[in-house]
Amino acid sequence: MSTQSIGIAAGLAQANDRFHAARRRQLMTLVVVVLVISVLPLLVKDVYLQNIMVLTLMYTALSQSWNILGGYCGQISLGHAIYFGIGAYTSTLLFTKFGVSPWFGMAAGGGIAALVALVLGYPFFRLKGHYFTIATIVVAEAALVLFLSWPYAGGALGIQLPAAADNWANLQFGRNKLPFIYTALALATITWLVTWKIEDSRWGYWWRAVKDNPEAAESLGVVIFNSKMAAAALSAFFVAVGGSFYAQFVAYIDPDSVLNFHFSLLFALPAVLGGIGTLWGPALGAIILIPLTEFTRSYAGGSGQGIDLIIYGALIMLIALWKPEGLIGFFVRQPKPLPASADEGAHS
Amino acid sequence: MPCREHRLLRLRVKGLAQDNGLKTMTFQALAQIVVSGLLMGLIYALIAAGLSLIFGLMDVVNFAHGEFLMMAMYAMFGLVLALAVDPVLLMPIVAGLMFALGAIVYLGVVRHAMRAKVNAGMVQVFATFGLAIVLRGLAQLFFTPDFRSIPNTWLGGKTLNLGGIFLPWPQLFGGAVSIAAFVGLYLLISRTDFGRALAATREDAGAVALVGIDRNKVFTIGWGLGAGLVGLAGSVMAIFFYIHPDVGGPFALTAYVTVALGGFGSIFGALAAGVIIGLIEAITATILPTEMKSLGIYAAYLAVVFVRPRGLFGNI
Amino acid sequence: MTAAPILSVKNVTRRFGGLTANSDVSIDVPQGEILGLIGPNGAGKSTLFNIIAGAFPPSEGRIVLNGADITGLDAPARCAAGIARTFQVVKSFESMSVIENVMVGSFVRTASAAEARRKAAEVLEFVELDGRANALAGELTPPEKRRLEMARALATEPKLLLLDEVMTGLTPTEARKGVALIRRVRETGVTILMVEHVMEIVMPLVDRAVVLHLGKVLSEGTPRQVVADEAVINAYLGDRHRA
Numbered sequence: 025m026s027t028q029s030i031g032i033a034a035g036l037a038q039a040n041d042r043f044h045a046a047r048r049r050q051l052m053t054l055v056v057v058v059l060v061i062s063v064l065p066l067l068v069k070d071v072y073l074q075n076i077m078v079l080t081l082m083y084t085a086l087s088q089s090w091n092i093l094g095g096y097c098g099q100i101s102l103g104h105a106i107y108f109g110i111g112a113y114t115s116t117l118l119f120t121k122f123g124v125s126p127w128f129g130m131a132a133g134g135g136i137a138a139l140v141a142l143v144l145g146y147p148f149f150r151l152k153g154h155y156f157t158i159a160t161i162v163v164a165e166a167a168l169v170l171f172l173s174w175p176y177a178g179g180a181l182g183i184q185l186p187a188a189a190d191n192w193a194n195l196q197f198g199r200n201k202l203p204f205i206y207t208a209l210a211l212a213t214i215t216w217l218v219t220w221k222i223e224d225s226r227w228g229y230w231w232r233a234v235k236d237n238p239e240a241a242e243s244l245g246v247v248i249f250n251s252k253m254a255a256a257a258l259s260a261f262f263v264a265v266g267g268s269f270y271a272q273f274v275a276y277i278d279p280d281s282v283l284n285f286h287f288s289l290l291f292a293l294p295a296v297l298g299g300i301g302t303l304w305g306p307a308l309g310a311i312i313l314i315p316l317t318e319f320t321r322s323y324a325g326g327s328g329q330g331i332d333l334i335i336y337g338a339l340i341m342l343i344a345l346w347k348p349e350g351l352i353g354f355f356v357r358q359p360k361p362l363p364a365s366a367d368e369g370a371h372s
Numbered sequence: 373m374p375c376r377e378h379r380l381l382r383l384r385v386k387g388l389a390q391d392n393g394l395k396t397m398t399f400q401a402l403a404q405i406v407v408s409g410l411l412m413g414l415i416y417a418l419i420a421a422g423l424s425l426i427f428g429l430m431d432v433v434n435f436a437h438g439e440f441l442m443m444a445m446y447a448m449f450g451l452v453l454a455l456a457v458d459p460v461l462l463m464p465i466v467a468g469l470m471f472a473l474g475a476i477v478y479l480g481v482v483r484h485a486m487r488a489k490v491n492a493g494m495v496q497v498f499a500t501f502g503l504a505i506v507l508r509g510l511a512q513l514f515f516t517p518d519f520r521s522i523p524n525t526w527l528g529g530k531t532l533n534l535g536g537i538f539l540p541w542p543q544l545f546g547g548a549v550s551i552a553a554f555v556g557l558y559l560l561i562s563r564t565d566f567g568r569a570l571a572a573t574r575e576d577a578g579a580v581a582l583v584g585i586d587r588n589k590v591f592t593i594g595w596g597l598g599a600g601l602v603g604l605a606g607s608v609m610a611i612f613f614y615i616h617p618d619v620g621g622p623f624a625l626t627a628y629v630t631v632a633l634g635g636f637g638s639i640f641g642a643l644a645a646g647v648i649i650g651l652i653e654a655i656t657a658t659i660l661p662t663e664m665k666s667l668g669i670y671a672a673y674l675a676v677v678f679v680r681p682r683g684l685f686g687n688i
Numbered sequence: 689m690t691a692a693p694i695l696s697v698k699n700v701t702r703r704f705g706g707l708t709a710n711s712d713v714s715i716d717v718p719q720g721e722i723l724g725l726i727g728p729n730g731a732g733k734s735t736l737f738n739i740i741a742g743a744f745p746p747s748e749g750r751i752v753l754n755g756a757d758i759t760g761l762d763a764p765a766r767c768a769a770g771i772a773r774t775f776q777v778v779k780s781f782e783s784m785s786v787i788e789n790v791m792v793g794s795f796v797r798t799a800s801a802a803e804a805r806r807k808a809a810e811v812l813e814f815v816e817l818d819g820r821a822n823a824l825a826g827e828l829t830p831p832e833k834r835r836l837e838m839a840r841a842l843a844t845e846p847k848l849l850l851l852d853e854v855m856t857g858l859t860p861t862e863a864r865k866g867v868a869l870i871r872r873v874r875e876t877g878v879t880i881l882m883v884e885h886v887m888e889i890v891m892p893l894v895d896r897a898v899v900l901h902l903g904k905v906l907s908e909g910t911p912r913q914v915v916a917d918e919a920v921i922n923a924y925l926g927d928r929h930r931a
Contacts, residue, residue, distance in 0.1 A: 036809040036818050039787070043805075043822075100494070147678045153493075154433055155677055158632045165625065166670045173664060226795045226804070229784075233792045236781035243741065243775075244844055245767035245796030285621075289501070296494050301783070330512025330617070337505025341481065344498040348488035490783075 050220060050303060057307075058213055065205045072322075074201040078273060080314040081208035082266060087294035087306035088215040089262035094292060095301035096219075096228065097255035098235025099149070102288045103160030106167045107137040107260040109283035111267025113171070116183050116277055126195040130268040137264030138257040149252045164288060171279040182278025185271065195272040204273050211269060212307070215262050219303055231255050235301070263291065297343050299350025308351050400536045405654045411543040413650020418550035418605040419623055420630035420642040421557065422474075422598030428637030429574055429594040432482060432496050436504035438624025439511075440599050444470050444606020445615045446511055449520055458526045459611050460545070467603035474599025475592050477503065482595065483588070504620075511617035520615040528611050546608035553604055554643050560597075561639075570594065574637070626666075629673045635686025645684060648672070692755065694719045694879045695740070695848055700749030702735050709735035710746070711903045717848070722870065722880045724894035724911075726887055728923055732903040733883045734776065734852070740881070741773040741850055742766035753848070767796055772846035774837040776853045776883075782826035787812060789825050789836055793843030808843055815839045815869060831862045835869075842873065849873065851882040855889045867893050887924070891915065899923070 061081070065074055086108070093099050114136055115129025124132075148159050172180045188194040197203045222228040230251045233241040238248050271277050295301075298309025316339065320332035347353050423437050434440070447466045448459055455462070485499040486492065522528065527541040561567040572580050573590045580587050613619070630649055634641025649669050656668025676684060693716035702710040709732045717723050727733050739746050742763040750759045758769055772793075781789050787808050794804035794811075812818045815835050820828065825836060834854055841849055851870070855863050870893060874880055884890040891897070891911040899907040899920050907917040914920055 036813060036821055039821050040805065040809065100497075147674075151677055151681050154427075154636055155632055155681060155683070158628050159674060159677060161625065162629060162670045162673055166667060169664050169667055169670075173661065224801045226799050226801065229788060229792050229795060229801075229804075232784055232788070233781050236783055237779045239743075240775065240779035240781065240840075241792065242763040243767060243773050244793045244840060245764045246792065247764045285625075293498070296491075296498055300491055300494055330509035330517075333505050333509030333512065335509075337502045337507075337509060339502070340505065341499050341502030344495045344502060345481070345484050345488075348492070348495045349490045 047220075047224065054213070054216060054220075058209065061209055062206070065202055071199070071201060074205060076315050076318045078201060078204045078208050079318065080310050081205065081212045082269060082273070083290060083294055083314050084307045084310040085208065085211040085215045086263055086266040086291045087298075087310055088212065088219055089259050089266065090291035091295040091301065091306050092219065092222070092231075092262075093252075093255045093259035095295050095305070096222070096235065097231040097252055098301075099252055099255070100157050100292070101160040101256075101259075102157055102285070102292060103162070103164035104259070104263050104291045105283050105285060105287040106164040107141065107263040108267035108270070108287050108291075109164075109167060109171065109279070110137045110140060111264030111269075112271035112277050112282040113177055113183075113267075114264070115268035116185060116271045117177060120183060120186060125193060126268060126272050127193075130265050133264040133268045134261040137260040137267075141256040141260035142253055145253045145256045149249055149256075161285065161288070164283065164285065168279050168283040168285075171283055178278065180278065180280075182276060182281070185275040185277075187275075195269075196275070207269060211262075211266060216303070216307070218258070218262070223303060227251070227254055232301070293340065297340065297350060299352030302350065302352050304355075305350050305352050312351065404537050405658055406651065407537055407539060408543070409651035409654025410647060411539070411547040411650070412654065413647035414547040414550035415543065415605060415608060415646075416623075416626055416630055416650050417643045417646025418546070418553055418608075419602060420627040420634070420646055421553065421639060422601035423627050424631045424634065424637065424639050424642040425557075425601065426594060426598040427631065428639065429570065430486070430577065430591055432486070433500075433628075434482075434598070435497055435500040435624075436477070436507060437602065437627055438620025438622075439504040439507040440470065440473070440602040440620070441606045441609070441623055442511060442615075442617065442620035443473060443507060444603045445610040445613070445619060446515055447603070448607050448610035449515075449522055449615050452522050452525075459522060459607060460526055463549075463604065463607040466607045467600045470603025470606070471596040471600040475596040477599070478592050478595035483591070508617045508620075515615075515617070517617055521613075522610055522615075525611050540612065542608065542612035545611075546605075549604055549608055550646075553601060554640070557601075557639060566590075566593065622666075626669065629669060633673050633676055633683055635683030638683070638685040641683060641685030692719070693717055694754055695881070696750075696752040697736070697740065698750040698752060700736065700739060700746045700751070702732075702739060702744075703747045708903055710739070710900075713749070713900070713903070713905055715898055715905070715908075717879060717881055720874065720877065720879055721896060722874055722882065722894045724890040724897040725881060725883045725900065726885070726890060726897055726914075727900035727906070729885070730902075731900040731923075733885075733900055735903075736900065737773075737850060737852055737881075737883050741771060767844055767846075770845075770847035771850065772841035772844045772848070773850040774834070774841055774852055774854055776856070778830070778833045778837055780825035780828070780833050780836055783824065785822050785824055786817060786828070786836055786839075787821040790839045790843045793840040796844045808839075811839045811843045814842065814872070831858055834858070834866070838869065838873075842878075846878060848879045848881065851880060853883055853885060855884060855886065863889055887915070 065077060068074065090101070090104055093101055111130070111133035114133030115126045118124035118129040118132060119126055144163060148156060151159055171177055177183065185196070188196055190196050190198045190200070192203065195207070230241070230246045233244070233246055234248050234251050242248060267282060270282065274281070294309030294313050295306045296309065297313055298307065299305030317336060320335050324331040324335065343351065419441060422440070423434060426432060426434055444466055447469050448462060451457070451462045451465060452459060481499050481503055482496070485496045488495040527545055530541040532539045532541060532544060561570060569580070569585045569590050572583070572585060573587050577587050626649065630645045631642055633649065634643070634645030649672070652668045652672050653665050657665035660667060680686070695717040697713055697715040700710055700713045701708065713736060725733050725736065738744060740751060742761055742765070745759065750757055752758065753769055753771065758766060761769060781792065787805065790808035790811055791801070791804045794807040798804055798807070809818070809821065812821055815838055817832065817835050817839055820832060825833070828836060838854070855866055858866060870880060870882070882890065882894070894911060896909065897911055897914045898905060899914055899917070901923045906923060907914050907920045
């Protein structure tokens with residue numbers, strides 16, 4: 025644009041190099057983490073612990089997917105259970121009624137969920153803040169009520185996945201947890217890679233701009249509605265894929281076990297605790313939250329005394345108050361706003 | 373699992389509805405639906421009032437609101453057990469205890485959550501949500517997950533026969549308490565110094581410090597009032613509803629929808645929306661199976677915000 | 689002056705309820721000009737500015753850019769058409785780094801992140817903010833934030849740049865640097881329309897000034913002509929007494 029600035033100054037070139045080096049380091053970290061996790065179940069044979077590994081990896085993938093819309097684009101959905109349920113029911117119904125492979129069911133569930141996200145997004149994305157969040161809760165609750173009284177989908181009784189041959193084609197393995205661990209790891213890795221790719225893409229920057237300041241984003245040519253729709257569709261797709269996986273893993277689904285509000289929270293919580301809108305936040309949050317949930321439930325919750333809930337709730341409260349930017353704040357540099365701009369921020 | 377028991381309860385309620393409700397639609401039956409819906413609506417409005425007050429004051433959604441309701445119901449249950457006095461007389465004590473709880477929650481949790489420089493909205497949501505889980509755990513610890521009810525009260529199980537329309541006394545009483553609470557709230561906001569400080573803080577929490585209003589004090593009292601209002605609602609509910617650690621959830625959702633339908637921050641929007649929601653629920657319950665009665669409310673909420681994205685009376 | 693105007697505001701009226709903020713305003717901005725839009729408080733400058741930027745439509749009248757009617761275009765579409773703007777109260781993307789803020793602007797012309805980054809670096813150097821490229825926008829000082837807004841707008845490769853009170857709150861030294869920057873932007877061929885409340889700052893900078901008063905064009909001409917205009921003096925004196 026200017027005859028004066030043909031080349032980029034050395035300082036900027038250096039900054040550019042540092043940026044790409046950091047991106048490569050992220051990838052290397054992923055490779056190391058995936059390798060460690062791959063070896064872990066070969067050493068830890070305990071079924072209970074392996075079960076927790078499956079859930080932790082699954083919630084990593086799910087929270088990573090939620091993070092696309094909630095963390096990067098800033099649209100706080102507490103109704104993502106609807107996409108989880110759509111994924112679980114699509115693959116399960118296709119398998120039980122038509123004998124369709126759960127792998128195809130997974131893709132189909134993802135596609136339907138993305139479509140539903142677009143249909144819902146059309147009216148929802150006109151709503152702001154709490155109005156949007158409550159609309160997402162309401163629609164997921166409505167889906168729960170409808171599935172409870174839909175006989176074709178098993179109503180309140182749910183659907184038992186019929187036992188088929190234990191193999192990868194059926195995504196059924198009897199009591200063997202190992203294949204589920206690796207499938208969940210693959211899911212978590214794929215959602216991580218998608219997020220990594222998006223972070224340095226046009227959509228990624230647009231989403232963050234929409235989150236930070238919609239009006240300024242519009243003035244720079246960002247079409248807010250389209251940005252939110254794209255984030256919602258992608259987010260819903262991967263949550264539904266996770267839903268299909270969960271249905272295969274537990275082999276029995278009913279409305280309360282896949283569409284409950286509880287799930288919507290469990291997709292958001294790891295991202296928030298780990299670091300909302302960050303690459304490693306959901307994984308970090310899930311690695312702490314999910315084992316903690318399971319351990320407190322088995323060791324303190326068996327008596328029904330509620331001690332598990334007290335520990336769990338107190339932890340969420342403490343992390344939220346103590347590390348508002350998430351646990352990722354322990355690993356990365358802290359932004360230090362100037363006193364003046366800090367005051368501005370407190371009012372917005 | 374409480375879930376299962378809840379479903380059994382729902383089935384039982386459905387059976388009752390089929391015995392009584394689904395007769396031919398005479399004028400009497402219609403009046404019965406409208407009046408029942410109206411009374412329940414007033415109670416919904418009372419539950420939502422505190423949520424709306426707190427939101428309007430400081431833009432914070434309390435995700436432990438349902439658990440406040442649950443605490444109030446258990447407080448009433450415990451007091452009745454300990455003192456053997458009727459719930460109607462114990463109501464002021466429960467409201468007072470809840471006022472204290474609200475103030476403590478503000479000072480101990482919310483005040484710190486509001487200081488967050490990043491993700492302030494998220495921090496408030498999850499701090500109050502964590503608190504909700506802790507309160508549920510405490511309820512289980514002290515009262516077990518069993519379903520409780522308060523037997524042999526002055527009002528419990530009694531109905532008023534108004535020319536063939538049957539009005540349960542607890543709901544009638546609840547409706548009256550709700551109207552009285554809203555009148556009181558109106559007088560408080562419009563006639564007192566505190567009300568003016570409240571209104572000023574709502575307008576601009578930063579600037580009020582300049583005119584000598586201690587906003588921390590206003591927020592503390594605001595949270596106390598909000599919780600106190602839930603205390604009144606919980607006191608009434610304890611007379612005619614099962615008490616258990618998870619009782620708050622569904623009512624909290626209804627309260628969020630009520631507040632959003634009325635428009636966030638509009639206290640009297642919450643009153644109108646509460647009544648509307650009570651009526652819609654009563655009508656839906658006669659048309660659809662009882663377990664689907666909330667569909668009407670959800671549909672109404674979605675329909676309203678698509679036309680008015682800030683609710684019926686929202687102006688913020 | 690015979691050159692076809694890059695921007696034409698044709699008979700624009702804007703009403704808010706019973707209040708008329710702009711009444712039958714017509715302005716032509718020739719290619720390559722720096723035009724100052726000035727006037728006392730409540731003159732309707734911000735309303736007109738926002739109508740040109742596409743933040744809201746006029747009640748009546750048309751906006752024409754390079755001969756094409758853009759009245760119906762929203763803000764993102766106007767940006768794509770070649771209009772960029774800054775905000776009176778800065779609106780940075782606080783959680784993003786400086787260079788990332790500018791990249792958001794670049795993406796209206798390219799889908800490639802590498803290309804957007806290269807472009808953003810170039811613009812940052814141009815506005816002399818390259819030293820802060822990796823700082824978070826939230827960490828910048830207020831004058832740096834103003835520069836960042838300018839950089840973001842320039843990254844969209846505008847034909848017309850709208851500046852909304854960019855000098856407000858700057859110290860004299862910072863303001864001088866701002867003036868120099870605006871001159872350099874014009875040298876690259878960008879037409880500039882700037883709203884300014886404080887006349888002293890803009891008068892030496894602009895080629896021409898349009899004075900708005902009570903929603904109407906009060907006076908129009910070179911800075912020298914405008915400051916000599918009796919009507920302008922009266923309008924401003926009235927405002928001074930209030931301020």
